[in-house]
Amino acid sequence: MGIMNLFGLLKKKAENEEITCKKCERTAKRSEFYKTDMVCPDCGTYLRMGAKERISLVVDEGEFTEHFSDLKSENILGFPEYDDKLEKSKKASGLEEGVVCGVGKIGGNDCAIFVMDSNFMMGSMGSVVGEKITRLFELATEEGLPVVGFTTSGGARMQEGIISLMQMA
Ligand SMILES: [Zn+2]
Structure with missing residues (x-):
């Protein structure tokens, strides 16, 4: 599908x-x-709008290919209750992570797109969110595409401590 x-x-x-x-x-x-x-x-x-809703409203119909969806967050610091929160967020948002990245068309124009989702741990940025956005920019640079991003993030994900703060760079 x-x-x-x-x-x-x-x-x-x-x-x-x-x-x-x-x-x-x-x-x-x-x-x-x-x-x-x-x-x-x-x-x-x-x-409030989820990432998938936003993509279906903004991106031309049938013109979106998701990338980097295989990257998944782990509880690298052994932070209490982080595993439970990840599972709950997956159910609430229907996503594997707080950002969806891909390539598609908006108004007929090719672009790289990332959409964060506030239903997934307030759209917070852990190591995987940072990595996915970085990879999207690298792909866009290689292919000469503009990047369109929707940031609906509550900030760095505290459950990943310094690891999430390092994503800022
Ligand atoms: Zn109203």
């Missing part, structure tokens, strides 16, 4: 879910909010 088909299925599944605007409390199905790209039509508040 191609990744866009997978996103299509996920989108369909979530379409009927009711969500509420945190500011004005307008409640409607997700599919209603898709019509205004997840901006509340009543008060203009931006609603």
